[in-house]
Amino acid sequence: MEFDLIDRIRRHTEVNRDDVVKGIGDDAAVVAVPAGRELAIAVDTLVEGIHFPVGTAATDIGWKALAVNLSDLAAMGATPAWALLALTTPDADAAFFDGLASGFAELATPYRLALIGGDTTRGPLTVTVAVHGFTAPGEALLRSGARVGDVVMVTGTLGDAAAGLRCLAEADVSPYAALIERLNRPTPRVSAGQALRGLATACIDVSDGLVADLGHICAASGVGVDVEAAMLPRSSALLTHFTDADALDFALGGGDDYELCFTVPADLAGEAGATLARLGCGATRIGRVVEGAGVRVLDERGQVYEPTRAGWNHFAA
Amino acid sequence: MEFDLIDRIRRHTEVNRDDVVKGIGDDAAVVAVPAGRELAIAVDTLVEGIHFPVGTAATDIGWKALAVNLSDLAAMGATPAWALLALTTPDADAAFFDGLASGFAELATPYRLALIGGDTTRGPLTVTVAVHGFTAPGEALLRSGARVGDVVMVTGTLGDAAAGLRCLAEADVSPYAALIERLNRPTPRVSAGQALRGLATACIDVSDGLVADLGHICAASGVGVDVEAAMLPRSSALLTHFTDADALDFALGGGDDYELCFTVPADLAGEAGATLARLGCGATRIGRVVEGAGVRVLDERGQVYEPTRAGWNHFAA
Structure with missing residues (x-):
């Protein structure tokens, strides 16, 4: 068995x-998409030692495996509906399985x-x-x-998860709990994505x-983006524990934030900001779409700033 | 990148x-299910050293990863439509990727x-x-x-894939090419599954x-099954290279065959057989649904036969 x-x-x-016509327990599930709805589908894998540190709690692994996928649906503005889970594990440890299940369920339940x-x-x-999910x-x-x-x-804020990963190397991690929480328990911005339908032009x-990630928007849209470094939202936890320069590099190049980055016509930016503020995550203007290609980061004097990390490449890491 | x-x-x-409204290249794909159709969804993972031997050709891995999933759709009688692929690999080897891609494509293309x-x-x-897939x-x-x-x-026939796996240990594998082909390139019985809609009562x-696997049908249906060992379809390749007893054990307990096992009302069994014969895979009567629970295997004298393997348990293997 x-x-x-x-x-x-x-x-x-x-x-x-x-x-759900037929759920778990047959060769395949059978589901019915509601009339007038299209289906958004995403898949993501987490590998121990690459996407979460060895020793991460099973509950956090279960949460995060779902969170990174719900984040993809959020970026489409979709409403979550169903998930499938493929787990590869070296042994059948009941406590680990229960932990993973409860972390997964904790995030799944509020979304039904x-x-x-x-x-x-x-x-x-x-x-x-x-x-x-449905759109x-x-x-x-x-x-x-x-x-x-x-x-x-x-x-939200940028750079916390990458900073949290750095903090795991410390002997006493307790001062960094807020940052590590952002690494292990990312919040997919599902309701924010839904609220951006009809407002955002890209996400x-x-x-x-x-x-x-902004580079992907540039490439897909055939535009460039100027980002003002000083505008990047950074948490007080990040700014408390790291220098401004490190915090900036985490915000620009650190992965695993699972915030939504989006473009919006200038005359709708205020409405977008107010809408997301009501949803609790807020949103910050960080730059402009310009003619050209690729992302430029500008410092306070308008000079091009070169981040020390240019994103997270799982194959180059 | x-x-x-x-x-x-x-x-x-x-x-x-x-x-396909939006394919590869965004945070999620967007698809539209045709009116009047439900969606069958399955997921399966292949792990090197567990589901395929170390050293398996990349093309075979690509084929088999899709085949085992199409087999799940086949068992539902569903018509394949879309797939997502999550690959974890130790390094970015272009030749391996191209091989995997071509094996995947070779099976995907005829199904569109x-x-x-x-x-x-x-x-x-x-x-x-x-x-x-659609149903x-x-x-x-x-x-x-x-x-x-x-x-x-x-x-089709049973036991070939498990026999093929055994043959991989031989110094010269060339005599066993047909069996090894069944291990590495299983044929999902997609059109057979579709043809069984309205005929089969379980699959x-x-x-x-x-x-x-028959045990799963028994449990889900609340019935028992008597299988006649002598009726099990075994290929000439299997019977050429193995004793009758080994061939029987492979047929009863060997995994990885990806044939369809189904139940059909007695008055429709002839029609089911003729239909599947026209589709090229054929179908063999191997037993009866009876009152009770679980699978009994009967030898030619009607005595209960105890297979030496009772299926393939990835966690006990």
Whole structure:
């Protein structure tokens, strides 16, 4: 018999949804997409030692594996519906499985996200989640809609997760709890993404680092972006523990923030900011869409600033 | 920048489908399910050294990663539409990526299956595929519909893949090419599954071994099954190279066959057999659904036969 992790998680995440015709327990799940809705689908893998440090709590692994995927749906403005989980793990440790299940469920439940299928295999620890969400035709937030003159904005604060990763090397990590929490328990900006439908012209989630991810918007939209370094939102936790220069580099190049970076017509930027403020995450203007290609970071004197990290490359890391 | 494997595979598998609104290249894919169709979704992971031997050709890995997932759709009677691929690999070797892409594409193309998204990460070699297919409401083949008196049938032949795995230990593998081909290049019975809609009462694909997988039908349907050992379809390649007893154990307990095992009302068994014969895979009657629970294997004298392997347990292996 296959180990019953998927059943364990299902018990933790029991959600009744009318659109799930057949959930866990057959060769495939069967679902029904509501009339008038398109489906957004994303998949992301977390590998131990690459995407989370060896020794990360099972609950945090379960949370984060879902969070990074919900963040992809958030960047499309989609409403989460269903997920499948493929877990590869070196041994069948019930406590680990229960921890992973409870962390996954803790994030899934408020979204009424149903776990509809999965697979468990033996091998080095990796967790792959595939998520499905709904969008209305033509309403998905793509990377390709940025226009010259648009304002560039970002939710929340940047750089905390990368700083948290750095802090794990300290003998006493307790002063850095807020930063490490951002690393282990990222908050996908799901409601923010939904609120940006009809406002944002382009959107991406910051997973590899702001400069790298904004570069994807530039490439897809055929534009350039000027970012004002002084405008980047940084948390008090980050600024308390790191120099301004380090905090800036974390904000520009650190991965794993899972904030939304988006472009919005200048006359709608105020509305976007007010809307996201009401949702609790806020949003900050950090730059402008310009003619050209690629991301330029400008210091307070308008000079080009060269970040020391240009995003997070899993194959170069 | 993330390595461009997904782009490489997309180039190999370029398929234009009207139902793909946004394919590879954004935070999530966006697709439209045709009116009147439900969606079957499955996910399966292959781990090097567990699901394929170390040293397996990249093309075979690409093929098999998709095949085992298409087999799940086949077991539901679903029509393949889209896939996502999450690859974890220790290094960015272009030749390996091209091989994997071409093997994946070779199987995907005849089904007009579109690769709509993916993720590449660094770590121990594992390949996870999520597939999506269409079914009409109420037509999906579940495990739960077997009824006492139904005939149990299976497509193709059983035991070849497990025998092929055994043969890999030989100094000269050339005599066993047919068996090894079945291990590395399983044929998902997609058209067979579709043809069984409206005929089969329950269906499963044989991935863990016949006894184990038939056991899932028994559990889901609340019935027992009697299998006649002498009726099990075995290939001439298997019978040439192995004793009758070994061939029987491979057929009963060997995993990785990816044939369809299904139940069908006795008065429709002839029609099912004829239909599958026209599709080229054929189907063999191997037993009966009975009252009770679980699978009994009967020898030619009607005595209970105890197979030496009871299916393939990845965590016990």
